[in-house]
Amino acid sequence: MTALGALPVLFGRAMSRRSGDMLLGFAAGVMLSASYFSLILPGLGAAEGLYGSVAVAAGIAAIGIALGAAAVAALNHALPHEHFQTGPEGSDPHGLARIWLFVIAITIHNFPEGMAVGIGFGGGDLSNGFSLATGIGLQNAPEGLAVAVALMSQGYGRGRAFTIAALTGLIEPLGGLLGVWLIHVSVHILPIGLTFAAGAMLYIISHEIIPETHRKGNQERATAGFIVGLILMMVLDVTLG
Template identity: 70%
Template sequence: MTGVGALPVLFRREIGRAARDTLLGFAAGVMISASYFSLILPGIDAATEQYGAVLWAALVAAGGIALGALAVAWINETVPHEHFITGREGTDSRALARIWLFILAITIHNFPEGLAVGVGFGGGNVANGVTLATGIGLQNAPEGLAVAVALRGQGFGRRRSVLVALATGLVEPVGGLIGVMAVTVSEVLLPWGLTFAAGAMLYIISHEIIPETHRHGHQKRATTGLITGLILMMILDVTLG
């Protein structure tokens, strides 16, 4: 879906900023809904079964969310990278070298999403895993578009921009594999894994996506996209999960 989202770059010269902000808002809405309906609530349910007390389940969820957010914050501060949208635009002599920083930034962004899907399937609830995979796939499309458009702004060709955007999505299966392995090894890790993935995604939404969608005066469109994405993911969770 990341690659599919990048395909319009092959056929259209420019994607308007307002459309990009709306699509990123949609991605944020899907991620928020997935975090709560497909990760935090199932995590609380799993913790309640393990510990037998709602208070302990809530504390486990709180700990998992905090750890997930702290983990991404630590990576964000310690790993050198540069964001696609907020970085400099236009061709320069270091564009080729900077692409690795771009890819690293998207790795930080996409890894928790793959982790969430892997934990969803690894917990034994296939319906929950399918819901997560569908929702994350939907929100990956606008992300792929944003990546490809930013690369075009750096002077990269159309095909190369699409291929690099596609490559950035390949980190999600890696995160998914790690998530499956973690919760398969021990069921005790299931509530922690679910809420950890949620915390990681919520940090990314608040720290990167929403501020970016509001930076160019398109707050109303971005908010409309966010609400639409949240509602769509909620419907998917109710009907599929």
């Protein structure tokens, strides 16, 4: 889906900044809805089933969300990477070529998404796994397009921008494998794993995607895309799950 989303850069005109921000807002809405409906709520249910206590389930979910957000924050500060508008971040970002800075930035975003899908399937609830995979896939299409367009705006050719955007999607299956493995280590990892993935995605939404969509005065379009993405993922989760 990341590669399919990036395909238009090979044939069409360059996408406007307004359209790009709207698509990124859509991706954020899908991720937020998936975080709650497909990760946090099933995580709470799994924890309550294991421990027989709503209070314990809420505590486990809180810990999982906090750990997920903290893990991505640590990666964000430790790994050198570059944002499309604000420039380099992390440790000594000037030591790497710009192309790898972009690749690392997108990797930070995509890995928790793949892990969330893996955990969704690994927990044994196939309907939840399918709804997560569908939602994440849908939001990866505009994300792939946004990445390719952003790379083109930095001077990369159409073919190279498409190839890099497509390759960034390959990290998600690796995250999925890790998620499945963690769940099979112990059934008690399921609730913490689901909420951990949610916390990681919530951090990305707040720290990365939403600020990116509001920098150029396109917040109304971005917010409209956000609401559409959230509703679409909610409908998918309810109807598929």
